[in-house]
Amino acid sequence: MRTVSLHATWDPKPDFVLGQKDVEGKSTYLGSKVWRNPEIKIVEKEVSDPGPTEVIIEVMACGVCGSDVHMYQKSEDGYIYYPGLTAFPATLGHEFSGKIIAAGDLAINKRTGNKYEIGEAVCAEEMVWCSYCRPCADGFPNHCENLEEIGFSIDGAYAKYIKVDARYLWSIEGFRKLYGEEKMWLLGSLVEPTSVAYNAVIERGGGIRPGENVVVLGAGPVGAAACSILRRAGANAVILSEPSAIRRKMALDMGATHVIDPINENVADRVLEITEGHGAKLILEATGLPSVVWSDVEKIIWEGRAVNTTVVVVARADDRIPLNGEVLQVRRANVVGAQGHSGHGTFPNVISCISSGMDVSPMITKKIGLDEVEENLTMLQTDRDEVKITITNFE
Numbered sequence: 001m002r003t004v005s006l007h008a009t010w011d012p013k014p015d016f017v018l019g020q021k022d023v024e025g026k027s028t029y030l031g032s033k034v035w036r037n038p039e040i041k042i043v044e045k046e047v048s049d050p051g052p053t054e055v056i057i058e059v060m061a062c063g064v065c066g067s068d069v070h071m072y073q074k075s076e077d078g079y080i081y082y083p084g085l086t087a088f089p090a091t092l093g094h095e096f097s098g099k100i101i102a103a104g105d106l107a108i109n110k111r112t113g114n115k116y117e118i119g120e121a122v123c124a125e126e127m128v129w130c131s132y133c134r135p136c137a138d139g140f141p142n143h144c145e146n147l148e149e150i151g152f153s154i155d156g157a158y159a160k161y162i163k164v165d166a167r168y169l170w171s172i173e174g175f176r177k178l179y180g181e182e183k184m185w186l187l188g189s190l191v192e193p194t195s196v197a198y199n200a201v202i203e204r205g206g207g208i209r210p211g212e213n214v215v216v217l218g219a220g221p222v223g224a225a226a227c228s229i230l231r232r233a234g235a236n237a238v239i240l241s242e243p244s245a246i247r248r249k250m251a252l253d254m255g256a257t258h259v260i261d262p263i264n265e266n267v268a269d270r271v272l273e274i275t276e277g278h279g280a281k282l283i284l285e286a287t288g289l290p291s292v293v294w295s296d297v298e299k300i301i302w303e304g305r306a307v308n309t310t311v312v313v314v315a316r317a318d319d320r321i322p323l324n325g326e327v328l329q330v331r332r333a334n335v336v337g338a339q340g341h342s343g344h345g346t347f348p349n350v351i352s353c354i355s356s357g358m359d360v361s362p363m364i365t366k367k368i369g370l371d372e373v374e375e376n377l378t379m380l381q382t383d384r385d386e387v388k389i390t391i392t393n394f395e
């Protein structure tokens with residue numbers, strides 16, 4: 001089968017120190033300090049037979065993620081942008097859905113409690129948590145110390161077939177009735193990014209009570225999905241701030257009730273105006289520019305009449321937050337970090353929400369084939385209007 005694989009040269013920067021879990025020449029937790037001259041190649045690979053707990057999935061849809069863009073994007077000195085866990089060469093792709101075409105005898109379907117049947121529609125977690133380390137054993141798989149990541153450190157789903165252990169799979173058969181087969185695959189590929197948003201605003205942010213106001217900063221896939229989830233959770237105003245007009249329009253289709261253009265409007269003033277001075281219960285930082293947005297965040301907390309705001313930091317950023325502790329103290333506010341999508345009932349809850357009508361597909365703005373991945377990864381390095389590009393042709 002044809003795969004879209006990322007190749008790069010192991011060439012550590014002078015200040016790089018091989019970490020405890022890094023493997024010289026092969027695998028590192030600090031990608032941008034090591035990998036140089038990334039290349040996208042179409043490579044022929046085969047999948048081996050599944051082990052007892054594994055399945056083979058025929059991939060039907062796979063989303064292109066910002067991380068994929070950053071693994072291919074390089075700075076002037078040739079090093080990749082992506083700062084995290086990577087082992088190259090690897091087939092990219094981690095936001096996928098597909099059908100089971102082979103299953104080991106112990107590959108249990110969590111929907112039925114029995115072995116996976118051929119043809120079952122599934123999606124998968126991207127984080128291959130170990131289940132043995134302290135964070136895993138304590139119930140926090142998003143912080144696994146022996147993590148592998150599908151499409152980053154092990155082969156992913158920019159390919160016709162992928163082999164995955166059944167423990168990371170979730171059935172999406174519940175989508176079939178409401179959406180039909182074609183849309184079922186698209187929605188299945190959005191469960192992973194939607195689960196990142198759910199983990200951020202519900203699990204880490206503590207959720208909301210019906211009637212509360214929320215602010216989402218940034219309408220990438222995670223910010224957009226957060227609009228859907230918070231609206232579904234009963235938010236009064238779901239206020240989205242995003243510079244791209246196309247993305248603002250998409251966010252309204254996803255569940256935002258109000259949109260703000262942060263280039264031409266003052267975000268905090270508009271939030272206070274929309275909420276009649278109450279402010280927000282929850283603010284999601286999904287821009288990756290915390291030092292730019294934080295003055296607005298603090299003004300909403302400081303001047304809004306409601307206390308107890310929680311700010312959730314979900315976007316990754318090599319940046320410092322200019323935070324004033326006094327604001328948190330006086331306004332009884334919290335700042336929490338969110339990472340990952342596994343555990344805590346997140347995947348099954350997102351799948352239930354979509355099954356019963358939470359249609360997150362407006363975030364898909366383009367569909368492509370495997371041959372078009374490279375040109376789109378290049379285009380996305382500068383484009384801000386596409387939200388989610390999805391591969392639907394794997395020939």
Ligand SMILES: [Zn+2]
Nearest residue numbers: 065066067095
């Ligand atoms: Zn992703």
Ligand SMILES: [Zn+2]
Nearest residue numbers: 130133136144
């Ligand atoms: Zn672990």
